[in-house]
Amino acid sequence: MHYNYLPATGVTNxxxxxxxxxxxxxxxxxVFDDDSAGRRVFNSIKKTLYQDNDVEARKNIYKIKDCDGIEDLFSQNDFYKVLLQHNSFTASTKQNSELAKDLRISKPVIAFDFYLRVKDGRLIKADLEVATLTKFKALMTSINTIVANQQ
Known part of the structure; x- marks a missing residue:
């Protein structure tokens, strides 16, 4: 399967x-985060493009379960060590998406840096924890299902 990613740079877009x-x-x-803004836009698109048919909408739209932000796909350790490139961190009860807001992290900058490190081979699968890999595998399975629904 071949597809391209188009970053929306914000759920409102x-x-x-x-x-x-x-x-x-x-x-x-x-693909939406499963936060209030994502749910709101999902419902609007479902109404506008799918005549409010939840089954049809879900063939093309996926909400990342229990994920208020894409950062929540990473384990907290990977969030700090891999995304933020900090060698140490103090565990928090907050989700990574909350920590990212608190730290005023630019999602596009962090995402592009992550992409470049993967593309250049400076970051490999073995650098990530099993918990992170499991969540990304589930996301990719869902994306592949959406693509298959369109063929």
Whole structure:
């Protein structure tokens, strides 16, 4: 399967992108964080593009379960050591997405840096904890299901 990722740079941009892609006749899938903003936009797109049909909408839209932000896919250790590149951290009861907001981290900057390190081979699968890999595997399985629904 071949597909491309289009970063929306904010949940508020997703509906407009979905409408544009629909107008251009381009198949697409959407992945949302499972926070209040993601649920709100999901419901709006479901109403606008899928006539409020939850079953049809979920064929093309996936909400990452128990994930208020993409950072929550990482274990807390990987969040600090891999994403933020800090050698040590103090465990927190907050989710990574909350910590990212508290630290005023730029998601696009962190994501692009992560991408470059993976692309250049400076970051490999073995550098990540099993918990992180498990969550990403589940996400990729869901994305592959969305792509398969469109063929």
């Amino acid at each position: 997703i509906e407009q992108l979905a409408l544009l892609l629909t107008g251009w006749g381009i198949s697409f899938g959407i």
